[in-house]
Amino acid sequence: xxxxSSILTALTAVLGxxxxxxxxxxxxxxxxxxxxxxxxxxxxxxGGGYDQHTVTVVIFARTLAEIxxxxxxxxxxxxxxxxxxxDEDRGDxxxxxxxxxxxxxxxxxxxxxx
Numbered sequence: 001x002x003x004x005s006s007i008l009t010a011l012t013a014v015l016g017x018x019x020x021x022x023x024x025x026x027x028x029x030x031x032x033x034x035x036x037x038x039x040x041x042x043x044x045x046x047g048g049g050y051d052q053h054t055v056t057v058v059i060f061a062r063t064l065a066e067i068x069x070x071x072x073x074x075x076x077x078x079x080x081x082x083x084x085x086x087d088e089d090r091g092d093x094x095x096x097x098x099x100x101x102x103x104x105x106x107x108x109x110x111x112x113x114x
Contacts, residue, residue, distance in 0.1 A: 001088065002023045002113060003053050004036055009078040011057065023060075029101065030061035030070060041111065049114050058093045071111045078108040085109045 001011075004020055011018045013031050017030040028061030034057045042048035055078065059070045071090075078084060088111045 001048075003038065003051075003055075003110065006081055007034055007036060007055055007078075011074065014073040014077050015059075021022055027060070029068055030059060031046065031060050031071075032074070033060070040114075051112050051114055053110045053112065054088065055108045055110060056105055057108065058103055060093070060095050060101050060103045064102045064103065067102060074079050074106060078106075081108075081110055082108045083112045085111055 008012065008018065008020060011034060015030060015032050017028060018034070019027075021033070021035055023031060023033050025038040026085075033088060034055055037054045038051050040048065041050040041052045057074055057078070059074065061067055061070070075087065078087075088109050090104070090106040093105040095101040095103050
């Protein structure tokens with residue numbers, strides 16, 4: 001299983017309306033979108049063989065009140081992914097096509113063996 005498919009499985013359990021990389025045209029709300037940036041960690045241990053993945057997850061919703069419950073569920077889902085290390089960053093996000101949509105992002109670091 002690839003890291004993207006592992007993340008998709010974890011986040012789809014939080015909200016079925018989950019997308020990798022970008023939202024579809026005219027998305028329905030609430031919606032999750034995630035992106036994965038991966039880099040080799042050749043110097044982390046002797047002999048290397050690990051990759052570090054920074055997963056950015058964004059929740060968009062029509063009301064601000066929806067965000068905290070989804071974010072708690074996102075944190076739990078990401079924490080259950082094999083190789084999860086840390087919650088690196090979080091904060092407000094914007095949905096430029098419609099400023100009335102609320103957003104919140106979180107970044108999670110996962111380490112996997114190649």
